[in-house]
Amino acid sequence: MNDAVANSFFSQPVLPKAEGEDLTRAVQTLRRRTGIVLGEHKLDMAARTLGLHTHRLGLNTVREYLSMLEQNPSSAEWDRFVSAFTINHTAFFREQHHFKTLAQFARGRDKPFSVWCCASSTGEEPYTIAMTIHDACGPSESGLSVIATDIDTQAIALARKGVYTLDRVKPIPAEFLKKYFLRGTGKQAGMAMVKPLIRNMVEFQELNLVAPTWPLNQKFDAIFCRNTMIYFDKPTQTQILERFVPLLKPGGLLFAGHSENFTYITKALRLQGQTVYTVA
């Protein structure tokens, strides 16, 4: 080993790591703020992540980092803390059968037709919804809209851009890709961009599902809440589902993720199709 290598090896900073009471406090803080319940198997990752954030801010201990957060309820650091623990896994046309149901449903409904996608992550799901309803109903003067919300501001920023690698857009049927995407050139080579026609149908905003109020002032024909309830405990799931009910127009649909069964959680909803619910 030469000296340069030895130096760089020995000069690696020793990162602080959350342990014991500090780790428990961090897990509780995350749960209070987001509803997310971290499982045992995530604790080691959480301990290291908290260490990285502590180090980045030049603080010495995770305890100091948590105190800094708690003393500054509106600090931008909260966004980084939350983003570090959200799981943003998503895809275009994920659980494809839902989009067949949505297309048929949208065709038969009065316009304006609006959808709320309540955990929109990096945008693949709301753009899939927008393409589906546009294709099903045809161009419509302000008649079709999607409100896309998430707690994770970093994911929302990516979603707003509407730019994806060619690999990410592979699940999109060829005719949709042609109709609704532009292929990047120059610096954007290897990327696909959502056309303004679709991007303008989707309005992104930050929304925390466990916040006491939601900044929404309309009712929806459909709500997509897929692959998100699994991170919350049962009482939180029940509360959120029951808050969806008055936001659905008569006959409106709630779409759930493939492993989520809402009939065990509330009597306010009944199953109408494969992981699709309506008000009971």
Ligand SMILES: C[S@@+](CC[C@H](N)C(=O)[O-])C[C@H]1O[C@@H](n2cnc3c(N)ncnc32)[C@H](O)[C@@H]1O
């Ligand atoms: C696994 S992704 C699901 C994305 C998409 N719905 C899908 O099925 O492909 C879960 C999303 O839930 C969001 N999330 C977690 N807690 C949330 C909360 N309290 N309020 C709003 N969104 C939340 C995360 O930021 C993440 O983007």
